[in-house]
Amino acid sequence: MKRFVLRGGSRAGIWVLLAMLMFWSLAPVAVMVFTSFKPRSDIFAVPTTLLPQTWTWDNYATVFTDSSMPRALFNSIVVGGLVAVATLIFCFSAGYALARYRFRGSRPLALVILLGQVVPLTVVLLPLYQFVSRLQLLDTTIGLAFAHLAITVPLVTWMVRNQIAAIPVELEEAAQIDGGSRFDAVTYITLPVCAPGLAAAGMFAFLQSWHEFLFASVMTSSTEARTAPVALTEFSNEFNVDWGATMAASVVLTLPIVLLFVLMQRYFVGGLTGGAVKG
Amino acid sequence: MSVRNIPAGAVGRRRKAGHPVALIVPALLLTAVLMIVPIVTTVVRVVNDGGEGLSRLFDMPNIDTVLLNTLVWTVAAVAGGMVVGCFGALVLQSKHLRGVALWRALVMVPWIIPGVVAATIWRWTLSTDYGILNQTLLDLGVIGEPVRWLSDPDVVLWAVALIQIWVTAPFVMLMVSAALSGIPEERYEAARLDGAGGRAILWNIVLPAIRTTTGICVLTLAIWALNSFTIIYVTTSGGPAGASTILPILLYQAFQNGDQTLVYAVALVQLLIGAVFAVLFARTMRTDLEEQS
Numbered sequence: 019m020k021r022f023v024l025r026g027g028s029r030a031g032i033w034v035l036l037a038m039l040m041f042w043s044l045a046p047v048a049v050m051v052f053t054s055f056k057p058r059s060d061i062f063a064v065p066t067t068l069l070p071q072t073w074t075w076d077n078y079a080t081v082f083t084d085s086s087m088p089r090a091l092f093n094s095i096v097v098g099g100l101v102a103v104a105t106l107i108f109c110f111s112a113g114y115a116l117a118r119y120r121f122r123g124s125r126p127l128a129l130v131i132l133l134g135q136v137v138p139l140t141v142v143l144l145p146l147y148q149f150v151s152r153l154q155l156l157d158t159t160i161g162l163a164f165a166h167l168a169i170t171v172p173l174v175t176w177m178v179r180n181q182i183a184a185i186p187v188e189l190e191e192a193a194q195i196d197g198g199s200r201f202d203a204v205t206y207i208t209l210p211v212c213a214p215g216l217a218a219a220g221m222f223a224f225l226q227s228w229h230e231f232l233f234a235s236v237m238t239s240s241t242e243a244r245t246a247p248v249a250l251t252e253f254s255n256e257f258n259v260d261w262g263a264t265m266a267a268s269v270v271l272t273l274p275i276v277l278l279f280v281l282m283q284r285y286f287v288g289g290l291t292g293g294a295v296k297g
Numbered sequence: 298m299s300v301r302n303i304p305a306g307a308v309g310r311r312r313k314a315g316h317p318v319a320l321i322v323p324a325l326l327l328t329a330v331l332m333i334v335p336i337v338t339t340v341v342r343v344v345n346d347g348g349e350g351l352s353r354l355f356d357m358p359n360i361d362t363v364l365l366n367t368l369v370w371t372v373a374a375v376a377g378g379m380v381v382g383c384f385g386a387l388v389l390q391s392k393h394l395r396g397v398a399l400w401r402a403l404v405m406v407p408w409i410i411p412g413v414v415a416a417t418i419w420r421w422t423l424s425t426d427y428g429i430l431n432q433t434l435l436d437l438g439v440i441g442e443p444v445r446w447l448s449d450p451d452v453v454l455w456a457v458a459l460i461q462i463w464v465t466a467p468f469v470m471l472m473v474s475a476a477l478s479g480i481p482e483e484r485y486e487a488a489r490l491d492g493a494g495g496r497a498i499l500w501n502i503v504l505p506a507i508r509t510t511t512g513i514c515v516l517t518l519a520i521w522a523l524n525s526f527t528i529i530y531v532t533t534s535g536g537p538a539g540a541s542t543i544l545p546i547l548l549y550q551a552f553q554n555g556d557q558t559l560v561y562a563v564a565l566v567q568l569l570i571g572a573v574f575a576v577l578f579a580r581t582m583r584t585d586l587e588e589q590s
Binding site (some may be wrong): 026029032033035039040042043044046047049050053061062064065066068105107108109111112114115116119121123124125126129131132133134135136137139140141142143144145146149165168169171172175190210228229231232236247250251261264265268271272275276280281 | 317318320321324325327328330331332333334335336338339359381384385388389391393395400402403404405406407409410411412413414415417418419421422426427428429432435436463467484513520523526527530531544545547552557560561563564567568571574575578579
């Protein structure tokens with residue numbers, strides 16, 4: 019179909035270009051994976067090699083038995099779960115209203131929520147920190163989850179709105195004609211139809227929280243609340259970095275979300291591009 | 298607003314649904330608490346300080362460097378992200394490739410790994426003495442001696458921009474790929490029947506069709522770059538000697554020093570820059586909103 023651009027290139031040519039693209043995308047990931055299996059002597063060997071001379075699981079042992087990482091991973095799952103659930107509740111109701119009703123002020127309201135996406139996080143950092151502090155929620159998973167809603171709600175409202183707008187309103191009306199309330203129609207028709215999309219949106223919220231570093235590093239300090247991205251930076255101090263353990267922890271942090279992404283890719287990509295791109 | 302305000306005709310259909318505004322209120326309250334109140338606080342605090350924070354900010358000896366860094370970093374990140382992203386999208390559109398689904402999934406990896414992890418990997422890859430990049434370039438004879446990627450003040454900003462490009466380019470690939478797939482086959486055939494060559498098709502059919510998408514991509518990349526914190530903080534903390542300090546890093550440093558006046562001043566500057574992009578963003582998305590509803 020789109021032969022035109024690369025028509026001059028032969029079949030081999032396109033594979034060379036693909037190889038370049040893959041090298042660019044994956045070489046650093048390979049560095050991460052292979053370094054995580056290197057013993058200390060290999061890590062600081064000169065000249066550096068990509069593959070370990072001897073393979074070892076020691077770095078993973080360090081991460082799981084001799085660091086705060088297990089607890090941090092648990093905290094990350096808790097925060098991400100809270101964020102995903104809260105985001106879906108807030109955004110499904112708002113997204114539904116924005117997709118199905120037109121009322122005075124609906125467009126400005128939609129824009130206000132949408133513009134939440136472009137507010138720099140550093141700008142809200144100090145006021146939000148003080149707010150969470152006043153609620154006595156500093157250094158708790160709940161306080162951090164609350165702050166993370168600032169990131170997820172604007173984005174996910176938009177994703178959910180587009181998903182609901184794509185479902186014909188006639189489906190709901192049919193249920194209402196059959197004697198159901200609008201609430202029944204939403205519960206039995208709309209929710210099941212957009213369930214995969216909502217799952218992807220929830221996933222998306224979870225991932226945003228799983229990734230987040232700035233709020234997490236400022237609002238959590240103790241092992242009981244610190245999330246994995248913050249814990250990752252603690253394998254290093256000013257003078258010494260345990261690169262083997264750092265890379266092993268990076269792999270542990272990355273692997274679950276890459277797997278999730280591969281499983282959910284179809285919904286994920288659709289939900290993301292649905293808002294902005296049309297044929 | 299109350300239920301009484303709904304126009305009479307609408308009441309019948311919406312009788313049991315409650316007022317739509319009630320459905321938005323939770324999300325809106327949240328947006329207010331998390332976004333609007335902090336923004337208002339920032340403006341009020343700067344005004345109440347009588348501009349003291351702003352004058353201190355602009356009297357800082359390195360403020361010119363910080364602003365210039367922010368500009369260079371943003372332009373480099375956006376330009377690089379667009380070039381790499383469009384290149385990737387075009388390669389993945391090729392008809393000669395097999396297993397495109399797999400390749401498409403793989404190119405997304407830099408985007409879905411956590412930013413802290415991306416920054417950490419690159420910090421190690423770019424290490425002067427033990428980094429694999431310097432070693433490879435030395436072996437290939439491209440460079441004569443190791444480049445101090447993250448500790449040479451002349452290089453560091455480009456090095457961190459490279460990381461930002463690596464992380465964000467997949468987003469552009471995704472968006473541009475979707476836009477390219479949306480171009481109907483007939484349009485190419487029609488152009489070919491009219492005798493258009495590859496370049497003419499690229500220029501007159503492909504580029505106009507993906508213009509909106511690339512616009513959204515440029516805006517999004519610019520906003521991400523302007524607000525970016527994690528990558529620079531984890532790799533260099535803004536150093537060496539402030540050579541990779543951009544506005545968000547400056548704000549964070551003021552925050553860590555407990556200098557609230559300065560935090561609010563930097564936040565206001567970031568807000569004003571952000572407002573320009575917000576207007577552009579809102580304009581692009583509003584057309585989208587109208588087309589859909």
